[in-house]
Amino acid sequence: MNTRETIAAALSRLGVQSGALVMVHASLKAIGPVDGGAASIVSALLDAVGPTGSLMGYASWDRSPYEETLNGARMDAELRHRWPPFDPAISGTYRGFGLLNRFLLQTPGARRSAHPDASMVAVGPLAGTLTRPHELGQAFGPGSPLERFVERAGKVLLLGAPLDSVTVLHYAEAIARIPNKRRVSYEMPIRSEDGGVRWKRAEDFDSNGILDCFAIEGEPDAVETITNAYVELRRHREGLVGQAHCYLFEARDIVSFGVDYLQRHFGSP
Template identity: 30%
Template structure:
């Protein structure tokens, strides 16, 4: 969509002030722990772009709260599994040997959006060490949330998602829906005998770049949209238009508990 068409979605431009007011009306509060999933383009034209969006959220939450965003690097993975796009099999060994090691301060996220990339590089933001499923955090509990993330359970127990659950945090879907709701992957770990798959990533080990192979449960976000619709049919959530986008604020613990039972019953994906 052209910039002029994006402007035409709104009577007035989005600004830090207008976004702050609308996010407060949605239910965002000072001191919250909140994981944010976002789409800048869905908001319409924003004066200051992604910096304004991040600043508006920071202004509300404050340093006594905590903001978390997923900063995943799906390209640091085994090329044999790549589908969007796939690469020739003759390339696989080259990629495994040459992929740069994940570095939390350097490696850009992939497919997470410009709001995430802007947040990732802002002063005071910390990032976890998982080579594929990292998270960035800012505020009171940032160090705790990114302090550990097991390689074999990137979205599981001891992950940033588990810590948000422990802290009774919230999920902000800013112009996106449940297919972007990473917390639902945490719920997949509650399913018994979940099928596992082999994975690989380039990381630093004892200061040296290595290609590390590991096994992890099979994550399946294809069902998240149906799961989210079912959840919203049973639970009242806070939703409101922010800019041009319909946005949602959800207590993470409530939807994760619901999703754990829903996935086990509907899409167990067991071994």
């Protein structure tokens, strides 16, 4: 049985330093039993980065109508009327991106960005700076929390999460100069100032497949492809935290590699 203290010590050995800005992707199952569960893991992460460090996670939204409104799809009128609006303070997090994000959101001082489907949660001195603003149409590219995370020399921690979890590479997809990028449209319900609900339409890059070759079901997407190629360079750190095999990447370096990879392989001559 691991404890908050043993997890924090393992994170330090991996290279998570006091004062660091870390975006964490975690698999609680991979980490194994921890006294106090997910709450203790969050505490251990905060211990590792210290009072001057900050944590960030990809929360998204468990009620996001992304698929229901994708590329002009129309929802049933009654369902649309009953669909809850996104509220950063109370809306749930998407389980597919890990339960740890729910506990991050419950941490005192946590902030959550206003983009429903791409919402980020952050804790620490940089929480406000990282999460605001976050407009529809700027999910992962310029103007997003990911851009500010990269600019502030953040580190990406895969805490037992697979190599296709490196969300910051969606920023690389957005800024890479390559032709034929796939784009999508969708709608999100936003609570208006008068208490009503307004559905807003947005257009953005397709994070599920930036190019046609990365949108084939069952095949690796760009994030997984780039991360696998990057790991072969050995410019990162690896180690065990609990029972989980973990990776620590420098966000600027892996994003720079990702942009170069996309432009070399898919850019115009």
